[in-house]
Amino acid sequence: MKLNIPNEIWNRIFKTLSYKDLKTVLLVCKQFKVIAEDPQLWSQYPLIICSNLSSTLSLPRLSLLSQLDLVDIPLSDSDLVSLQQTRLTCLCLDKCDLSALSAQLLATCLAGLTTFKLKVNFEYRQEERFSDDQICAIFEELSKSFKLQNLHLRLCDLSPVPPSTLAMVLSRLAMADLYWCLLSPGQVVTLFTRLQTQPARIRQLDIGYNNISMVPATTLAEVVCRMDMVNMYNFKHSLTRSQLGEMFKQMSNTEQLSELILGGTRLAGIPADTLAMAVTGLEIVNLDHCDLTKGQAVAVVAAAGRSDRLRGLYMSGNNLASIEPDILARCVTRLQLVSISLAQLTRLQTRHIVSRMVTSGSNSNLREFDISYNDLSQADPVTLATAVNSLERAVMHHTDISEYQTVKILKHVISGTKLKYLDIGGDLRTISPDIIAQSFNKLCSVTIHTETTDISKKAGLELFKQMGKESCLRKLDLQYRDLSRLPSEVIARAVNNLTEVNLMETNLSDDQILMIFARMSEKTSLRYLDIRGSDVRIVPDDIYRKAKQKCHFILHDFDRNLKNKNVKERFFGNKRD
Numbered sequence: 001m002k003l004n005i006p007n008e009i010w011n012r013i014f015k016t017l018s019y020k021d022l023k024t025v026l027l028v029c030k031q032f033k034v035i036a037e038d039p040q041l042w043s044q045y046p047l048i049i050c051s052n053l054s055s056t057l058s059l060p061r062l063s064l065l066s067q068l069d070l071v072d073i074p075l076s077d078s079d080l081v082s083l084q085q086t087r088l089t090c091l092c093l094d095k096c097d098l099s100a101l102s103a104q105l106l107a108t109c110l111a112g113l114t115t116f117k118l119k120v121n122f123e124y125r126q127e128e129r130f131s132d133d134q135i136c137a138i139f140e141e142l143s144k145s146f147k148l149q150n151l152h153l154r155l156c157d158l159s160p161v162p163p164s165t166l167a168m169v170l171s172r173l174a175m176a177d178l179y180w181c182l183l184s185p186g187q188v189v190t191l192f193t194r195l196q197t198q199p200a201r202i203r204q205l206d207i208g209y210n211n212i213s214m215v216p217a218t219t220l221a222e223v224v225c226r227m228d229m230v231n232m233y234n235f236k237h238s239l240t241r242s243q244l245g246e247m248f249k250q251m252s253n254t255e256q257l258s259e260l261i262l263g264g265t266r267l268a269g270i271p272a273d274t275l276a277m278a279v280t281g282l283e284i285v286n287l288d289h290c291d292l293t294k295g296q297a298v299a300v301v302a303a304a305g306r307s308d309r310l311r312g313l314y315m316s317g318n319n320l321a322s323i324e325p326d327i328l329a330r331c332v333t334r335l336q337l338v339s340i341s342l343a344q345l346t347r348l349q350t351r352h353i354v355s356r357m358v359t360s361g362s363n364s365n366l367r368e369f370d371i372s373y374n375d376l377s378q379a380d381p382v383t384l385a386t387a388v389n390s391l392e393r394a395v396m397h398h399t400d401i402s403e404y405q406t407v408k409i410l411k412h413v414i415s416g417t418k419l420k421y422l423d424i425g426g427d428l429r430t431i432s433p434d435i436i437a438q439s440f441n442k443l444c445s446v447t448i449h450t451e452t453t454d455i456s457k458k459a460g461l462e463l464f465k466q467m468g469k470e471s472c473l474r475k476l477d478l479q480y481r482d483l484s485r486l487p488s489e490v491i492a493r494a495v496n497n498l499t500e501v502n503l504m505e506t507n508l509s510d511d512q513i514l515m516i517f518a519r520m521s522e523k524t525s526l527r528y529l530d531i532r533g534s535d536v537r538i539v540p541d542d543i544y545r546k547a548k549q550k551c552h553f554i555l556h557d558f559d560r561n562l563k564n565k566n567v568k569e570r571f572f573g574n575k576r577d
Contacts, residue, residue: 010035019045039064046090048527048552049073051545054082063087070096071552077102080109088112094119094553099127103134107141110148117152117177124155132160142169154179154206163190171200179231180209188212195223204229208261211237217246225254233286235264244270251278263288263314272296276303283309284337289317298323305331312337316370319344325352332369333360339370341395347378354379357387370395372423377401381408389417397425397447407431410439421475423447433459437466445475445500457485467494479504479530488515496524505533513538521546530555 014022014036022045025036039061046067049056053073056062067090068083074097083091091113098106110116120129130138139161142148151173158166158181166183167190170176183191188207192215195202208231212220220243224230232239239247239262248270251257260282267275267290276299279285287300297315301323304313313335320328320343328345329352332338345353350371357364369391376384376399384401385408388394401409406426413419414435422443428436436459440446448455455463464486467473476498483491484507491508492515495501508516508531517539520526529551536544536556548554 007031007035011038011041014038014041015044019047037061050552051549053079057082057086066090068092069094069552072096072548072554074100076100077105080105084109084112090115090117092117092119095124095128097127098130098134101134103131103137104141106134107137110138111141111145113148115150115152116148117150118156119152120155122155130156132157136160136162139165139169146172149173149201150175152177153181155181157182158187159184161187163187167191167194171195171198171202173202175204176202177206178210179206179233183207183210185211185214189215192216192219192223195226200226203227206231208233209236210234213237213240213243215243217242221246221250224260225250225257227257229259230257231261232265233261233263233288235289238264238266241269245274248274248278251281255281258282259284259312261286262290264290266291267296268293270296272299276300279303279313280307280310284312284314285310286314287318288314288339290315292318294319294322298327301331302327305334307334311335311365314339316341316343321346321349323349325349326356329353329356333357333364333366336365337368338366339395340374341370342373345371345374347375350374350376351379354384354387357390358383364390367391368393371399372396372425373398375400376405379405381405385409385412389413389419391419393421394419395423397423399425401426403427403430407435410435413439413442417442420444421446428455428459430456431459433462437462440476441466441471441473443473446473447477448481455481461486461490464490464494467497471497474498474525475500477502478506480506482507483512484509486512488512492516492519495529496520496526499525500528501526502530503534504530508534510535510538514543517543517547520551524550526551528553528555532557 010032014025017025022036022041026033037060042061043064043066046069047062047065048069048071050071050073053070053075057065063086065086066088068086068088069092072095073079077100080101091110118130135156135158143165151170154177158178163184163186166187170178170191171194188210192212194200196219205227212232217240220239224247244265244267252274263286267287272293272295275296279300280303292300292315297318297320300315301320304310305327313331314337316339320340325346325348328349332340332353333356353371354376357366372395376396381402381404384405388396388409389412403426406424406428410431420443422445424447433456436455440463460481460483467476468490479502483503488509488511491512495503495516496519513531513534513536517536521543524547532555534556537558539547
């Protein structure tokens with residue numbers, strides 16, 4: 001029976017569908033195909049393309065495409081021309097070969113965007129980064145345009161760009177991510193001077209792991225206090241005492257700054273009350289590995305526990321053992337995001353924290369908690385299980401939890417939990433395989449920490465069997481686990497039901513690798529697969545090509561043609577240390 005529903009109503013219904021479901025609608029009938037081909041329906045989705053760029057962009061339904069991610073594609077100038085003919089506003093390049101691109105054509109293409117992101121990791125090869133000519137041409141073209149608002153260039157060498165050009169472009173942006181961009185002293189000083197003396201739009205600045213110690217204290221402080229978010233995380237080059245003193249002084253007179261990341265910066269010379277006052281005026285503050293004194297740690301935690309504005313506090317790598325257990329516990333439960341990993345907490349402190357998380361009940365605001373590298377062995381198992389399952393994200397590897405504590409946590413997950421992301425350690429070999437499998441498959445993401453976690457062969461088999469059926473689990477990190485004894489069909493079905501999986505150095509057999517890729521080439525939910533340490537050259541070319549089209553990102557040890565093993569290159573940044 002044909003439903004007499006107007007096309008306009010179907011169009012409204014289709015707008016509520018996911019990208020995957022909308023693609024399925026195209027295959028239902030001729031009427032649905034005509035309606036679902038409407039470019040407006042497809043314009044709302046960010047599209048990820050791993051091959052056949054030009055032919056994909058030529059599809060009429062993608063004519064209004066606005067967001068595009070290109071992953072692991074060797075790009076050519078003709079591809080840039082195709083991109084310029086679209087209505088793209090946001091573009092992300094991830095592990096793409098950029099070596100064949102004309103510098104000027106690339107610059108012209110990027111100048112027409114509002115958001116651009118170049119995803120780069122330390123292990124990426126030189127051709128997956130911008131060359132000196134390309135980066136200079138890009139900034140020269142951007143200096144003539146006012147369209148770009150958000151620029152993400154972390155781990156990209158910007159040292160060849162003229163300081164004045166760099167400063168002009170960045171001052172016009174709303175957001176700039178320049179993490180570890182090898183900025184020269186001249187570039188840094190020119191940038192901050194311009195941001196201080198001339199009107200600037202920029203409100204979010206990530207300049208972590210760049211040496212900014214030569215910027216005048218007053219200039220740095222004024223610029224930071226005008227921002228909404230600033231990241232100055234840096235282990236290599238710490239800010240000077242005068243810079244820090246002036247910055248904290250001015251922070252006490254402004255409410256503009258909401259998020260400040262100072263991890264790695266030595267703060268021992270800052271008065272405890274000054275530091276505490278600055279922290280209470282923020283929404284999120286990162287003081288990881290800042291060598292805080294006992295007085296500073298006590299003052300910051302006490303102030304954070306009283307603050308009505310602060311919602312995220314990161315103090316990992318600082319000694320917090322001298323803080324009163326009740327004060328620390330009250331602070332933790334008042335906040336939403338807390339990281340106190342490697343904080344040398346006493347057993348009394350951890351017991352108080354866990355107990356207060358439970359007794360506070362609905363009054364506890366805590367949602368994400370990293371307490372790794374602290375001793376939880378003395379926490380009551382039932383109380384610990386209740387506390388962990390009241391969170392959304394728990395990081396608790398290297399916490400010396402017992403088998404009984406672990407069982408209680410996992411059983412609570414099975415019976416009902418708010419927990420979505422779990423990073424756990426400990427010996428799981430003697431825990432019932434059913435408990436491990438059922439609990440892990442109730443979560444969205446599980447990281448089994450490499451150094452401290454062992455699971456039995458039977459538990460691993462049961463886990464993968466359940467993953468192959470209906471499961472909530474979407475992300476799984478099993479790197480360095482020996483999976484060679486699992487049946488190939490079981491592991492292939494399970495892996496392809498996930499969206500992200502790390503199988504690095506898991507000793508996969510040839511048959512397992514072939515089965516994973518064969519299933520991936522037919523049907524998969526995978527979007528990210530790390531399979532480094534396995535020889536993917538055994539996979540037939542046609543199967544690998546089909547699998548690559550379905551899984552957006554496959555990280556392995558070989559070149560794009562699966563012929564030669566990649567040579568590990570010089571660590572990024574050493575040439576201009």
